[in-house]
Amino acid sequence: MAKLKSKWICQECGFQAAAFLGRCTECGSWNSMSEEVIRDISSSKNNERALIRSSIQGGVNSFDSPVALKEIKKENYERLATGISSLDEVLGGGIVPGSVILLAGEPGIGKSTLLLQVAKSLETKHEIVYISAEESASQVSLRASRLGIVGENLYIDTQQDVLTICEHINTKKPNLVIVDSIQTIYHPDITSTPGSISQVRQTAEEIISIARAANIPVIIVGHINKEGVIAGPKVLEHMVDVVLQFEGDKAKQLRILRAIKNRFGTTNEIAIFSMEGAGLNEINHAGAFFLADHMDKVSSEQELSPGTAIIAYSEGNQVLFLEVQALVGTSVYSNPRRVANGWDYSRLLQIIAVLEKKVGLTLATRDVYINVVGGLDFNHPSGDLGVALAIATSLLDRALPANLVTIGEVGLTGEIRQVSESEKIIKEATKLGFRQVIAPKTRRKANSTNGKENANKIKISEVEFIKEAFNLIIPDWQKDLQNTRRSTKSPVPNQS
Numbered sequence: 474m475a476k477l478k479s480k481w482i483c484q485e486c487g488f489q490a491a492a493f494l495g496r497c498t499e500c501g502s503w504n505s506m507s508e509e510v511i512r513d514i515s516s517s518k519n520n521e522r523a524l525i526r527s528s529i530q531g532g533v534n535s536f537d538s539p540v541a542l543k544e545i546k547k548e549n550y551e552r553l554a555t556g557i558s559s560l561d562e563v564l565g566g567g568i569v570p571g572s573v574i575l576l577a578g579e580p581g582i583g584k585s586t587l588l589l590q591v592a593k594s595l596e597t598k599h600e601i602v603y604i605s606a607e608e609s610a611s612q613v614s615l616r617a618s619r620l621g622i623v624g625e626n627l628y629i630d631t632q633q634d635v636l637t638i639c640e641h642i643n644t645k646k647p648n649l650v651i652v653d654s655i656q657t658i659y660h661p662d663i664t665s666t667p668g669s670i671s672q673v674r675q676t677a678e679e680i681i682s683i684a685r686a687a688n689i690p691v692i693i694v695g696h697i698n699k700e701g702v703i704a705g706p707k708v709l710e711h712m713v714d715v716v717l718q719f720e721g722d723k724a725k726q727l728r729i730l731r732a733i734k735n736r737f738g739t740t741n742e743i744a745i746f747s748m749e750g751a752g753l754n755e756i757n758h759a760g761a762f763f764l765a766d767h768m769d770k771v772s773s774e775q776e777l778s779p780g781t782a783i784i785a786y787s788e789g790n791q792v793l794f795l796e797v798q799a800l801v802g803t804s805v806y807s808n809p810r811r812v813a814n815g816w817d818y819s820r821l822l823q824i825i826a827v828l829e830k831k832v833g834l835t836l837a838t839r840d841v842y843i844n845v846v847g848g849l850d851f852n853h854p855s856g857d858l859g860v861a862l863a864i865a866t867s868l869l870d871r872a873l874p875a876n877l878v879t880i881g882e883v884g885l886t887g888e889i890r891q892v893s894e895s896e897k898i899i900k901e902a903t904k905l906g907f908r909q910v911i912a913p914k915t916r917r918k919a920n921s922t923n924g925k926e927n928a929n930k931i932k933i934s935e936v937e938f939i940k941e942a943f944n945l946i947i948p949d950w951q952k953d954l955q956n957t958r959r960s961t962k963s964p965v966p967n968q969s
């Protein structure tokens with residue numbers, strides 16, 4: 474007979490305590506402990522499941538004693554190519570047999586669509602079991618027919634009990650299992666609701682162990698909450714081999730897929746998709762995709778609106794150009810507001826501090842809003858200089874030329890620091906028709922030919938300090954600064 478045990482489990486980090494705690498002693502979260510009743514599983518049931526696992530052939534090699542590294546036979550993984558080339562690149566060349574991949578993203582971002590498309594290209598040669606615990610079989614079928622899936626080798630399983638799911642995997646032994654989603658399946662021995670931390674951990678553990686033993690790759694879908702944390706969660710990141718994050722603005726079509734952990738490859742590559750009527754479309758050279766309407770201004774040599782700058786960064790094989798907008802206004806609050814959308818908040822505060830101290834802008838009494846257009850989180854310091862110029866042009870009511878790209882990290886002493894792959898960004902900017910670039914003086918030049926080729930088509934202005942960028946690009950900005958100072962009662966910061 475199964476015994477019932479009650480435990481208090483932190484829903485943020487998975488820490489277990491015998492009694493309620495107002496604050497988790499492990500991660501410090503307040504009010505995160507929730508009581509979960511766990512049934513002590515009878516040994517006979519455990520034995521039964523162990524038997525299932527041992528009956529599966531082709532398990533992962535393990536040794537009884539330590540073995541010299543050079544004596545370990547290197548496994549030549551035959552990766553399963555998903556048929557979506559940029560997804561394969563993100564995975565490091567395809568899906569490794571027996572690996573467990575977590576696909577995380579906000580609800581509605583397109584996880585199920587992406588995985589059905591993976592199934593579509595794989596089902597010509599392989600068998601796939603799609604555990605659809607969220608949607609009914611007919612819902613999946615409706616979407617599948619929209620995506621043009623034949624469905625001969627794609628098996629839909631709408632079970633939610635993880636033990637039954639494991640039995641089905643064991644009987645069918647497919648080439649790929651997709652679990653959509655981990656938050657909607659449950660373990661019958663745990664009484665807490667599906668999606669709670671114990672359920673997520675236990676169900677994932679069952680699926681992972683059966684996948685490893687049978688050498689079947691599994692893709693697990695995990696919803697993330699508003700704060701961007703994989704719900705129920707961090708525990709899952711440690712258990713799986715690859716964590717893929719799917720992000721973008723649901724209101725817009727663009728989606729970015731990146732690996733935030735990969736045991737079988739790098740985490741440098743990204744895949745960009747556009748969500749269309751017939752599913753997700755790969756975008757191989759995104760470049761100016763996010764600038765869309767802006768590109769007309771580039772070719773006609775117009776000016777941008779005050780408070781706007783073009784920033785760029787390179788990630789994997791992609792170079793992305795984005796528009797950053799700033800709005801600086803007189804604050805009615807005693808603590809002026811600083812709001813950052815798609816940009817790191819503490820980086821914004823740092824840039825504001827540098828602008829005050831090293832350039833002399835008066836921002837202490839002003840609200841500053843920053844938005845990186847396109848719905849992406851631009852977590853790259855190469856955009857610092859652009860953000861600084863956007864804030865300055867909004868304050869001074871000046872405009873930057875539309876054919877200008879800014880790259881450079883702003884250091885605390887006001888120096889412009891080098892960013893990775895600046896040569897690649899400049900090359901791509903030249904191809905797209907940009908004619909001016911402000912880049913760090915210390916940038917590493919890839920090779921002299923590259924430099925010359927760029928120099929002919931694009932004017933590269935190298936700057937060492939942030940003030941130089943201002944002098945170069947906003948003529949007479951000091952005069953405008955005096956005017957803005959006259960219009961504010963706040964003390965003028967030191968210029969150093």
Ligand code: TYD
Pocket residue numbers: 578579580581582583584585586587616619748749750751752753
């Ligand atoms: P979905 O894959 O269900 O998201 P998730 O599994 O991450 O919750 O996709 C959600 C959105 O994608 C849905 O609101 C509609 C849109 N969509 C399209 O625009 N085109 C399509 O072909 C499909 C299948 C979905």
Ligand code: MG
Pocket residue numbers: 581584585586607653
């Ligand atoms: Mg879904």
